[in-house]
Amino acid sequence: MFPNRESSTGPGHRRFRLGGLAVLLLGAGGTATAAAPVSGSVVRDLYYGETLFHFYQDEHFDALTHLLVARDSGRVGNHEAESELLLGGLYLHYGQHVRAEQIFSRLLQDSSEPMVRNRAWFYLGKVRYQRSLHAEALDAFDRVSGDLPAGLAAELPMLKAQAYMALGRFDAAVTLLDGWQGPEGWVAYARYNLGVALARLDRTEEAISQLDRLGRSPAATAELRDLRDKANLALGYIWLQQGRDSESRPVLSRVRLNGPFSAKALLGAGWADAATQDYRAALTPWLELRERDMLDSAVQESLLAIPYAWAKLDAHSEAAAGYQAALAAYDAEIARLDVAIAGSRSGQLVPAMLSADDARIGRWYWQLEELPDSVENRYLYDLVARHGFQEGLRNVRDLAALSANLDEWQSKLATFEEMVNTRRMAYGQREGRVAAGLDQAGIDGLQARRDALAAHLERVAQSRDVVGLATTEELDRWQRIEALGASPALKSEAAGDAGERYRLLKGVLAWDMDRDYQYRLWQQKRNLAQIDALLAKARSAHASGTAARQETPAGLDHFSARIASLGPRISRMQAALARDRSREEQRLQAMAIEALGEQRARLLSYRVQAQFALATIYDRAAAAARTAPAAEDAR
Amino acid sequence: MNRQNLNLCCTAILLGGALLARAAGAGELVAAAAVPVAAVAGVDTEMQALKDEVLDLNRELFMLEEELLFPANTQVAVFVSMDVGEFFALDSVQLKIDDKPISNYLYTERELQALLRGGVHRLYLGNLKTGEHELTAIFTGQGPHARDYRRGATLKVEKGVGAKFVELRISDRQSAQQPEFVVREWE
Numbered sequence: 041m042f043p044n045r046e047s048s049t050g051p052g053h054r055r056f057r058l059g060g061l062a063v064l065l066l067g068a069g070g071t072a073t074a075a076a077p078v079s080g081s082v083v084r085d086l087y088y089g090e091t092l093f094h095f096y097q098d099e100h101f102d103a104l105t106h107l108l109v110a111r112d113s114g115r116v117g118n119h120e121a122e123s124e125l126l127l128g129g130l131y132l133h134y135g136q137h138v139r140a141e142q143i144f145s146r147l148l149q150d151s152s153e154p155m156v157r158n159r160a161w162f163y164l165g166k167v168r169y170q171r172s173l174h175a176e177a178l179d180a181f182d183r184v185s186g187d188l189p190a191g192l193a194a195e196l197p198m199l200k201a202q203a204y205m206a207l208g209r210f211d212a213a214v215t216l217l218d219g220w221q222g223p224e225g226w227v228a229y230a231r232y233n234l235g236v237a238l239a240r241l242d243r244t245e246e247a248i249s250q251l252d253r254l255g256r257s258p259a260a261t262a263e264l265r266d267l268r269d270k271a272n273l274a275l276g277y278i279w280l281q282q283g284r285d286s287e288s289r290p291v292l293s294r295v296r297l298n299g300p301f302s303a304k305a306l307l308g309a310g311w312a313d314a315a316t317q318d319y320r321a322a323l324t325p326w327l328e329l330r331e332r333d334m335l336d337s338a339v340q341e342s343l344l345a346i347p348y349a350w351a352k353l354d355a356h357s358e359a360a361a362g363y364q365a366a367l368a369a370y371d372a373e374i375a376r377l378d379v380a381i382a383g384s385r386s387g388q389l390v391p392a393m394l395s396a397d398d399a400r401i402g403r404w405y406w407q408l409e410e411l412p413d414s415v416e417n418r419y420l421y422d423l424v425a426r427h428g429f430q431e432g433l434r435n436v437r438d439l440a441a442l443s444a445n446l447d448e449w450q451s452k453l454a455t456f457e458e459m460v461n462t463r464r465m466a467y468g469q470r471e472g473r474v475a476a477g478l479d480q481a482g483i484d485g486l487q488a489r490r491d492a493l494a495a496h497l498e499r500v501a502q503s504r505d506v507v508g509l510a511t512t513e514e515l516d517r518w519q520r521i522e523a524l525g526a527s528p529a530l531k532s533e534a535a536g537d538a539g540e541r542y543r544l545l546k547g548v549l550a551w552d553m554d555r556d557y558q559y560r561l562w563q564q565k566r567n568l569a570q571i572d573a574l575l576a577k578a579r580s581a582h583a584s585g586t587a588a589r590q591e592t593p594a595g596l597d598h599f600s601a602r603i604a605s606l607g608p609r610i611s612r613m614q615a616a617l618a619r620d621r622s623r624e625e626q627r628l629q630a631m632a633i634e635a636l637g638e639q640r641a642r643l644l645s646y647r648v649q650a651q652f653a654l655a656t657i658y659d660r661a662a663a664a665a666r667t668a669p670a671a672e673d674a675r
Numbered sequence: 676m677n678r679q680n681l682n683l684c685c686t687a688i689l690l691g692g693a694l695l696a697r698a699a700g701a702g703e704l705v706a707a708a709a710v711p712v713a714a715v716a717g718v719d720t721e722m723q724a725l726k727d728e729v730l731d732l733n734r735e736l737f738m739l740e741e742e743l744l745f746p747a748n749t750q751v752a753v754f755v756s757m758d759v760g761e762f763f764a765l766d767s768v769q770l771k772i773d774d775k776p777i778s779n780y781l782y783t784e785r786e787l788q789a790l791l792r793g794g795v796h797r798l799y800l801g802n803l804k805t806g807e808h809e810l811t812a813i814f815t816g817q818g819p820h821a822r823d824y825r826r827g828a829t830l831k832v833e834k835g836v837g838a839k840f841v842e843l844r845i846s847d848r849q850s851a852q853q854p855e856f857v858v859r860e861w862e
Binding site: 083088089090094095104109113134136138435438439442445446449452453459460599613616617620 | 719721722725726727732733736738741742785788789793794797
């Protein structure tokens with residue numbers, strides 16, 4: 041595992057490969073299965089779907105926030121168990137193990153649905169596994185019975201095997217992995233782990249068989265090619281260890297020259313040749329290594345191996361020169377390391393590492409893949425690739441992102457406060473007008489008029505009073521005819537046929553009104569119903585207006601109180617975030633300084649070996665020089 | 676320098692493999708830290724508690740913002756969802772309420788994938804007076820045979836006192852081999 045120094049993605053930054061199986065495993069399995077809801081399930085709550093929209097884009101903080109709000113507002117009632125599982129998964133991958141475990145345990149208590157229970161046991165196991173509670177993790181994994189979504193079903197045996205291996209139960213891991221038929225992408229990792237477990241059980245031949253099979257298999261992706269190289273490297277060294285040097289050499293040759301394991305393979309290949317006393321052949325891979333970057337321990341070791349081979353070939357002056365070159369190289373590297381250690385103590389190490397990071401990118405499976413060029417970083421690729429350091433970096437990044445998020449809220453809060461004040465002012469300005477409007481609405485007066493109309497209609501209907509529904513014109517005529525009828529002149533003889541005409545006119549008018557009576561009665565009843573509806577609306581508007589008038593000040597006060605209480609909370613949280621961030625940065629810095637110190641110690645040890653070997657060569661040369669004149673004198 | 680050195684190297688490689696295999700979760704990292712394990716565990720617990728508090732605060736702030744800016748009695752939210760998507764590749768959605776454009780959203784590939792996997796996009800969140808309103812959505816993209824495709828869908832909605840949720844759903848009508856655009860109200 042070391043940085044790939046061939047590729048550079050831009051000025052000032054280097055891309056490196058996290059060439060570890062951990063990373064490979066995460067890449068292969070984690071993303072596809074992490075707390076993912078069952079694919080294809082129908083969304084029955086829009087807000088649950090909205091959470092998924094963020095989740096599927098790896099916007100996990102947004103997904104978590106939306107889900108928390110939706111659950112709080114009762115908007116995901118149709119996805120109770122699923123949203124609970126998703127929430128647990130989101131917490132789990134946000135590093136909130138305690139919360140995640142609470143949720144999965146609660147689900148197991150509450151749900152009797154096998155699918156939900158199985159997934160809950162699975163995730164509970166994963167929580168425990170991530171907390172290194174391997175025995176407890178296995179206990180949870182063993183409770184999964186029956187169906188799991190395909191991705192989880194594939195991940196389960198791998199997690200179990202890794203838990204067994206972490207507990208040193210290599211036999212159980214072997215039992216689980218041997219003959220396991222998983223999805224294509226997982227089989228290579230399973231085989232590698234199986235090889236490792238068998239080697240740990242000293243079942244060397246079987247380990248060799250597994251690693252050899254993996255070492256010969258086609259590899260479609262860069263990750264699988266790295267894994268294949270790693271298998272070949274491990275196999276080559278096992279054979280070297282067993283003295284099977286001729287078998288080791290071709291296996292080590294299978295490791296790609298431009299892969300992350302090539303330096304160790306070249307070193308091993310040299311040792312395989314040296315083991316057969318072919319020191320000249322051994323020099324070929326070792327001299328190739330000498331040209332490479334001194335950061336790699338294999339390259340550092342090759343500086344000792346080369347003069348060792350020259351010495352074996354009796355080329356003592358080349359050997360002495362080689363050791364001297366090694367000493368110079370080690371000294372130069374130690375001096376650079378000292379500068380790096382001093383630089384790391386400055387407190388800027390972690391901020392500088394994250395300087396090019398985009399915090400908006402989703403957190404899950406985030407890993408730092410580029411390091412800005414600096415003396416310190418040059419030596420820290422190995423450390424940065426380690427899971428522990430990455431986890432620490434993630435924490436720093438999370439804390440920074442949360443702090444930025446709170447900064448945004450802080451400025452928004454000021455706007456909210458202004459908004460509430462503006463509303464309060466507007467309310468104050470309108471309150472008098474609104475109150476007058478409400479007081480003068482006169483709904484009761486309108487109601488009384490409506491009731492009088494209804495009573496009139498009732499009377500008309502009961503007595504079939506056709507005149508009661510007459511138009512203004514008809515009523516006018518009717519009243520005039522009635523007045524005529526009441527005149528004594530109409531009954532006098534001088535009136536002639538006027539009486540007859542009076543009756544005729546009255547009859548025609550009565551006939552007309554009677555003809556339209558039913559229609560008019562229906563029409564008036566309809567009008568009355570419309571008045572009722574309008575009055576109801578007016579009453580409702582009046583009631584809501586009155587309520588708003590009474591409630592608005594309280595509502596605004598409520599908002600003001602919430603804003604006032606949230607402001608100090610944000611400040612408190614910001615202080616806590618800054619404190620934890622600083623502590624985490626210091627922890628990472630300590631790790632970095634320790635790693636640099638280890639590298640320094642290794643170089644010092646090589647330096648001692650080189651000095652010792654050089655002294656031996658000089659001693660021999662001096663002894664030879666002493667012997668030669670003596671022999672000459674004797675002659 | 677001799678064969679004995681190889682033992683170390685070989686063990687390191689195998690051990691490395693085992694540890695790395697273990698590390699798929701979180702395992703050995705704590706041990707690699709420069710501070711004692713117990714101290715790290717304490718920090719982790721504290722860090723979790725702090726994150727939890729910040730998440731909780733964030734949730735409260737989120738709810739305050741929504742209640743303040745979009746009170747329930749005037750709130751209207753419009754969502755976009757997609758089912759299958761075989762006959763239509765969405766580019767953008769334009770939304771109008773009462774003929775007034777209120778949103779014009781262009782989707783990224785990442786967002787489209789999220790929609791196809793079952794995610795629902797909240798296209799618009801705003802306020803609307805009570806009463807009847809006409810909501811129009813215009814979908815633009817590529818239809819069958821990769822032809823440019825533009826379709827509209829309209830719905831009359833009655834905005835009452837509660838929040839109103841509207842879904843713009845794009846689905847495949849297998850029988851007609853055409854996409855289908857539906858606007859529907861949610862309770």
